[in-house]
Amino acid sequence: MRVSESLNEEAERLDAADPLAHVRKRFVLPAGQIYMESTCLGPLTSSVSAAVREAVDVQWGRRLIDGWWEDGWWEAPARAGDKIGRLLGAAPGQVVVSDSTTVQLFNALVAASRLRPGRKVILSVTTQFPTARYITDSAARMLDLTVRRVPPAEIERYLRADGEAIGVLLHEPVDFRTGELYDLAGLTRAAHAAGCVTVWDLCHAAGIVPVDLDANDVDMAVGCTYKYLCGGPGSPAFIYVGGRHQNVFDQPLPGWNGHEYPFGMRDTYQGAPSIARARIGTPPIISMIALEAALDAYDAVDMRQVRQRSLSLTGFFMTCAEELLTGTAASVATPREPQRRAGHVAVCHGDAPKIVQELRDNGVAADHRPPDLMRFGLHPLYTTHREVYAAVCTLRDLVV
Numbered sequence: 001m002r003v004s005e006s007l008n009e010e011a012e013r014l015d016a017a018d019p020l021a022h023v024r025k026r027f028v029l030p031a032g033q034i035y036m037e038s039t040c041l042g043p044l045t046s047s048v049s050a051a052v053r054e055a056v057d058v059q060w061g062r063r064l065i066d067g068w069w070e071d072g073w074w075e076a077p078a079r080a081g082d083k084i085g086r087l088l089g090a091a092p093g094q095v096v097v098s099d100s101t102t103v104q105l106f107n108a109l110v111a112a113s114r115l116r117p118g119r120k121v122i123l124s125v126t127t128q129f130p131t132a133r134y135i136t137d138s139a140a141r142m143l144d145l146t147v148r149r150v151p152p153a154e155i156e157r158y159l160r161a162d163g164e165a166i167g168v169l170l171h172e173p174v175d176f177r178t179g180e181l182y183d184l185a186g187l188t189r190a191a192h193a194a195g196c197v198t199v200w201d202l203c204h205a206a207g208i209v210p211v212d213l214d215a216n217d218v219d220m221a222v223g224c225t226y227k228y229l230c231g232g233p234g235s236p237a238f239i240y241v242g243g244r245h246q247n248v249f250d251q252p253l254p255g256w257n258g259h260e261y262p263f264g265m266r267d268t269y270q271g272a273p274s275i276a277r278a279r280i281g282t283p284p285i286i287s288m289i290a291l292e293a294a295l296d297a298y299d300a301v302d303m304r305q306v307r308q309r310s311l312s313l314t315g316f317f318m319t320c321a322e323e324l325l326t327g328t329a330a331s332v333a334t335p336r337e338p339q340r341r342a343g344h345v346a347v348c349h350g351d352a353p354k355i356v357q358e359l360r361d362n363g364v365a366a367d368h369r370p371p372d373l374m375r376f377g378l379h380p381l382y383t384t385h386r387e388v389y390a391a392v393c394t395l396r397d398l399v400v
């Protein structure tokens with residue numbers, strides 16, 4: 001066993017060799033705290049304050065209604081969508097920012113089900129995120145469908161056995177509890193082989209793992225922007241609709257913003273023949289402007305680099321945990337293999353809620369998911385290996 005001194009040296013070496021080290025200064029990080037809660041709310045980025053001040057004082061304050069055109073408010077959902085699209089491997093014109101993940105999950109799930117009339121089953125997973133679970137159950141009741149939830153490892157078997165009954169596969173590439181990463185490409189292929197439409201909830205993947213939506217032929221995807229994308233509290237969600245569906249999908253919340261002629265004030269809905277169809281009502285412009293500015297943190301950053309650094313951080317966390325937590329009551333719940341981990345590491349401990357509070361009192365902000373998990377969100381754009389080492393040392397002192 002190495003002494004912890006060498007972990008410290010390893011952290012310094014990894015940080016010194018990091019090609020993304022210059023990006024950390026794009027964030028406004030809390031003094032005296034190691035912030036590992038991007039799994040819930042990413043930190044402020046340095047371009048946001050000025051953008052929001054300008055939006056309020058100049059755009060809204062002076063130009064008022066003209067802001068919709070002079071300041072580009074009307075097109076902001078598409079502009080922000082394209083910026084996010086680059087991080088998701090989506091060509092421009094396929095992502096739009098609108099409403100909340102919960103609302104867009106409903107939209108995507110119902111629209112996807114309507115693409116497969118006659119198929120009576122929505123396939124999802126037993127580990128499904130709560131809001132997605134509630135929305136799925138309600139959508140199924142409305143559409144007279146059945147929901148089948150299976151362990152993630154059994155999806156392919158179900159698709160092979162019962163694929164003709166399944167209209168939609170709704171899944172999350174990252175388990176929000178354990179941080180396990182699933183094979184989005186392979187599962188999308190398997191779903192398509194069975195004739196199903198895929199809807200992916202990317203909340204814990206966006207901005208952290210490459211999902212290559214176009215290359216993987218994903219049908220629809222949604223996700224929030226306030227976690228790793230750092231859009232701010234309550235920043236609006238995004239939705240991706242693959243180009244081939246944009247002119248045919250039947251939007252269950254047909255709002256005037258998504259009309260082909262939104263200012264025509266027509267009596268009947270005619271969806272725009274583009275991603276604009278996924279827009280609903282008037283968007284929260286101040287939040288939208290904050291999000292657009294926040295996304296500048298990803299300027300000239302390549303998702304392959306992000307992934308490499310993310311794996312380095314999570315891998316180093318596990319190395320530290322092996323050396324420092326072995327023999328304690330804490331154990332890592334995230335898979336060790338690189339291809340099975342995403343952006344956070346989950347640590348299991350019977351007293352997780354209490355330890356998370358103590359971590360916070362000792363300068364490490366992590367979060368707790370019932371019953372017994374602590375999540376450490378390691379953001380590749382600002383978390384350092386030294387912080388990882390310090391966080392695991394702090395944790396060790398609390399669990400021995």
Ligand SMILES: *Cc1c(COP(=O)(O)O)cnc(C)c1O
Nearest residue numbers: 100101102129176201203204224
């Ligand atoms: C965070 C998260 C959500 C959040 O939904 P909101 O409508 O933004 O509250 C949805 N799904 C998953 C998988 C999440 O991790």
